[in-house]
Every structure is written in structure tokens, then in C-alpha cells.
Amino acid sequence: MYNNMRKKLLILAAILTTVSVGAFAQARKGLRINEVMVVNENNFVDDYGQRSAWIELFNSNFAPLEISSVFITNDPADPTKYPVPLGDVNTRIPKRQHIVFWADGKPSRGTFHTNFVLNPEQPNWIGVYDADGRTLIDSITVPPMPYNSTFARKVDGEGVSALDWEVRSGEEGSIITPSSNNVIKDTNKKVDNFARLDGNGFGMTLSAMGIVFTALLLLSTCFYIISRIGAARSQRKKMVAHGINPAEIARTDKPEGDSGEVIAAIAMALNEHLNAHDLESAILTIHKVRKPYSPWSSHIYTLRQMPHK
């Protein structure tokens, strides 16, 4: 009873751990600092008509992400500096979308105005911490920037080092994109590349068929090995049960030849030849009937109770 309970608790704990770790891995970890403007002279304007520094966050997940209760900070010693307030419907970022926070030091202006400002004179470290205030989700050190320029990821949400970032001036080919993709895609690059470089489809056919064959060959090989191991194990078990030395028999016996048909034919031939049996009036078949219990199939739970008079 105690063991049974312990087993159930262990399974439950394992499931909970897997689910919670998985959920964390897929959710908050996908939040990225995507683009930062430190000195905003004539760029993006907030809902008060003011210009100030801004920090763009990007949800790199393919699912919506709720960011209320995460912390944004410009001080590694104070990771919980600006908690994103709870209860604002706009803190739910749709999949692969952006949200902009104004680093104007005026949190009274709403959810998206932080309680700190960025310093144009020196590098600004910016970090995003999870709701526990300890787990760093993402951080970047923004170098001193020219006016109206941003420090942005080359590709939205991608990269782990400062090399994956670049300074953008707002000129042609160096666009500033608050609340929008850093890379503007007007076509599907993969499709374009296939159309351009593999116009007759030969490359696709070759590589795709290669993958299909590899996948099924792997599966086939794997099951060939499993069936060999299975056959050898069952043969050994059979021999051990009959008190035979497996090593001795393995030299003479070939289990793969023992198909049901062959065994049946040998048995019939022996029966005919030796007349080994008496007259048998019936065939006895033993068929094991299993009825696994489940509360879902239990009559006690699923049948209607007779009403009491």
C-alpha cells in the first residue's frame, strides 16, 4: 500500500517536473530584447506625444506570451527594478510579435513606461528577469549611440552575442523598426531560393528522397536488430526452460526456420507416422481472457443507481 502510494507520488512528481520545465523552456525563455533606442530626438512618439528612449521586446515563441510580472531593469544589482504590471490586456504579446517600453522614468503614464531612464553618455546594460526576480531571461549592453539610432538584433529574436546586433541609423538599408520586424520579409526566402537555384526540382527530389530513405532505413535497421535480439532471447528462454544448454543448441538450431506452418506440418507428419494419440473427442482451446479494471469501465460507477422509494 505504502509502496503503491510512493510510486504514484513519484510518477506525479515526474510529470509535474516535466510539464513545468517544458512550459518554462517554451514560454518565458522566448522573450527577447530586440531593439533599443537611447537618444530619441525625432523618432517614434509615445501616446503622450513625447519622445524618449525605448526598449523593444520580442516574443520569439510561436505562441502568445504573457509578460506581466516579469522585470525590466537597467541595473544588474537591482533585477526587480521595474515590474511589468499585472492586469493589463496589452501585456500579452502575440506569437512572433513585439512590444515597446518607454524608458522615460514615468511609470505613472502607464504599463509601458518604465521607472528608469537610459544614460546617453555611457553603455547601458538592460536585462529582463523572470517573475522570480532571479532568472535572467535576456540581457544586452547597448553601447553609447548617436542620436536617433538604435541598437538592434540583425534577425528578430535570434543570436546570443553582441555580434548578432548592429547599430541602425534609420537610413535606407539600416531601418529602425519599433514594434515591428527588424527584418522585413516580402517573400518566403526558402521558396525563392528553391525557385532560383533548383528550377527543375532535381535538388529537392534528391535531398528529400535521401531523407525519406534514411528515415525508413534507420527504422528498418533498428527493427532488424530488435527482431534478432528478440528471437535470440526467446530461443534462449525456451531452451533454459527445457534444461538445454543454449550454447550447444545455437550451433545446430536455426530459429528463423520455425515458422508456424513448418511446425504444424512436422507435428501432423509425426502424428500420422507414429499414430501417437488415442482417439480424441474434442479440441480444448485455452484462451486467456483479460479484463483490465478501470473506474471508467466499472459498472459500479457508470450504471445509474436505482432510485430509492
Added chain:
Amino acid sequence: MGEFGTFLVENLTQFWHLTGFYNATWQHLVMLAVGLFFIWLAIKKDFEPMLLVPIGFGILIGNVPFNTTAGLEIGIYEEGSVLNILYNGVSAGWYPPLIFLGIGAMTDFTALIANPKLMLVGAAAQFGIFGAYMVALALGFMPDQAGAIAIIGGADGPTAIFLSSKLAPNLMGAIAVSAYSYMALVPVIQPPIMRLLTTKHERLIKMKPARAVAQSEKIIFPIVGMLLTCFVVPSGLPLLGMLFFGNLLRECGVTNRLAKTASNALTDIVTILLGMTVGASTQASTFLTKETIFIFALGFMAFIIASASGVLFVKLFNLFLPQQKKLNPLIGNAGVSAVPMSARISNNLGLEYDPSNYLLMHAMGPNVAGVIGSAVAAGVLLGFLA
């Protein structure tokens, strides 16, 4: 009375403008005829009735003419309409994985586990997909559209719907109808190809009976199968994951009720919804185009290439096999994943030439390998082009 009369006439005129009679075009009539033809094929000729009746009736539903500007919210493409809600399973691609769950719960992989080399026949038949892909490119389709059309060669309706919903949603109706039509026509399309590509001597090859497969192997198969194939092609996860999950429910022996539900009630429900909404999505305005004709032609060609490449691959394979282990090339056509119809065709043709040569169980190997192969191919196309 004069004003009242005018009011009545205006109302009746407005109502007349809403009716199907007023809004009908020749395209609607053509599509209604197609729907009736499908229903006739299913009922009179017994061609895949479980698919063609829902699709055929869906075509009727989708092509009843109505005034699309009246804001009636009844059309399948009008957001919030009942049909549109049901169609979400197709457009968002979640019906096909549910069908795959049912297929997994229905399918006995014993023949494949007993003779794992038959998996390669299922792989070879996927040449049909990529042959059609090349021709589709030559006809001017973009690679993503070509991939979505070519998957018809996998002979797998749910896979075709899943992939086209991702790669070319605008062509999905034509692709789905084409895939299901040719699946229904497998008994007509495949036998001539099989006869053409095999000699009488080859058709008489008797294959060794498959070995007995232990229950533990049947349980390991879906687990290892899912992990291996999805590690190679993660984009095939929705289809392959559900296929192998369904099979585990069937084989593990402790979830019989779940397996029964997945293979019966759930599959039936999803088949009804899938068939009907796919049919309804073939509205005349989007369906009767030059592209649809190309799609049907390409689908037909893909089926022929797939069947032929399966047969030819077995012949090639035989060159490397010892005499007593040779495969009958008539099982090669079963590499397309029309389960179990194409395996049944192998069996029937084998019996035609030798009444004691039962090929059904041997053909089931490549047949179920074809299901896995086409799902892997769909995953590859999705990974390359999405």
C-alpha cells in the same frame, strides 16, 4: 394598398435576389454536377463511399448559390459562420493528425515488423511525389505550390490536406478532392501499371510466410518509430506522432477502450467533418480554374509514378536478394499509402495468376510503410518550403 403592395413586391424582390435560383451561375451548376457524380460513384460503384459521400455532399453544400454580399454568414469562407468554424480543422490542419491517430489505432504493423526491409518499398513509392513536383515546377507553379500538389502522389488524403493547408491554402480544395478521387480510383489506376511492369514469372513468385512477431516488438515499434522518424524530420511530428501514438494505444494492451474510440468513433466523426468541409471548400469561384485542371493531371501522374516506382524498386531489390527470399513485385504498388486498398489490389492480382498465392500480408508491409513514408515526405517538404 398601393404602398403596401409596393412594400410586398420590394420584399419579395429582395428575397428573390437572395435565392439560389437568382444567384446561380454555370460554374455553380458544374460543381453541383461534380458533387452528384461523386455521390453516384460512391453509392452506385462503391468507390470509397466513406470519403466520397461526405465530399460529394460537401460539394453540394458549398456550391448552393447565394448572395455573398448580403452578410448572411453562411459561406465556408465567411468568418464566424458554422461552416467556417467546422472548416477550421482543415484550414488550421488539425483534422489530419486526428485521422492519423485513428489510422495508427487501426493499423497492424506486424507485416512490417516481421520483414523490416519492406519499409524501403514504402520509401521508393514516394518518388511519385517528387516526380510530380518536378513536372509542377515545369508547368510554372512556385515550389511551395508544387510541393503541396505533388503530395497527392503519396496517396494520403489527410497528409495532402495537412501539407496544402500550410504551403498553398488557396489550392487546398482542389488538392484534397484530387487526392481522395485518385485514392478511390486506385483499383482502376494501379493494375494496368503492375501488369505492364512485371513478367508472368515475377507475378508467380511466392514469398515466405512472415515470422511471428512478439507483442513486445509491437509495443516497441510505435515508440522507436516515432522517435526515429521525428528526430530525422521534426516537421512531420503532428502526423507521425499521432500515427504512432494511435498504434501504441492499440498494441500496449492496456488502453483498448482508447484504441477502440480512436479507431472507430473519433475517426468516423473527423472523417465526416473533414470530408464535408473539404467538399464545401470547393466553391465554384475558386475551384473551376486552370490550376485545378493542372492539379488533377499532376495528381494522376503522381499516382502513376508512385505505383510504378514501387514495383520497379522491388524488381531492383530482387537483384540483390537470394532466390528463396525474392519479393513478388506485385507488392510494390502498395508502397503508396492508400491503406488497405492498394495491398488488396496486390493480393487480388496475385490470386489472378496463382490462386494459392496470397500476397495480402506481404503487401501490408509496404502499404503501412507508405503511410510513414508519405508523412516523412510531407515533413521534408514542410521543412524545406514553409
